[in-house]
Amino acid sequence: MSINATLFVQAIVFLILVLFTMKFVWPPIAKALDERAQKIADGLSAADKAKSELTAVNKRVEQELAQTRNETTSRLADADRRAQSIIEEAKARATEEGNKLIAAARAEAEQQAIQAREVLREQVATLAVKGAEQILRKEVNAGVHADLLNRLKTEL
Secondary structure, three states: OOHHHHHHHHHHHHHHHHHHHHHHHHHHHHHHHHHHHHHHHHHHHHHHHHHHHHHHHHHHHHHHHHHHHHHHHHHHHHHHHHHHHHHHHHHHHHHHHHHHHHHHHHHHHHHHHHHHHHHHHHHHHHHHHHHHHHHHOOOOOOOOOHHHHHHHHHHO
C-alpha cells in the first residue's frame, strides 16, 4: 500500500466520522448545550428579577418602618401630652379641693370663734349679774332686767 492510498482512506474514514458525528452525536450535544445556556439565562434573569424584587421589598420595609417609627413617636408624644394634661387637671382639682377644705376650715374656725364669743358673753353676763348681786346684796331677776342684760351682752 502506498501512502497516498492510506491518506485517501484515512480522509474518507475521517469524512465518515465527521458526517456520523454531525448527524448523530452533534445534535444531542448542541441541544444539551442550548438547554444548558437557556437554563443559565433563565437562572440569571430569575436572579435579576429576585434582586429587583428584594430591592423593592427592602424599600417597602424601610418605608413601613419609618412610618411605624413616626406613628410610634406621635403616639408617645400624644401620650406625654395627655399625661401632662391629666397631671395638670389633677393638680387643679387638688388645689381646688385644698382651697375648699381651707375655706371650710376657716368657716368652721370662724363659727367656733363666734360660738366661743357667745359663750364668753353669756359667762361674762352671768358673772356681771352675780357681781352686781353681791354689790347690791340682793338678788337681780334676769327676767325683769332682760333688756339691760341684752344691752350688756352687745356691749361686750
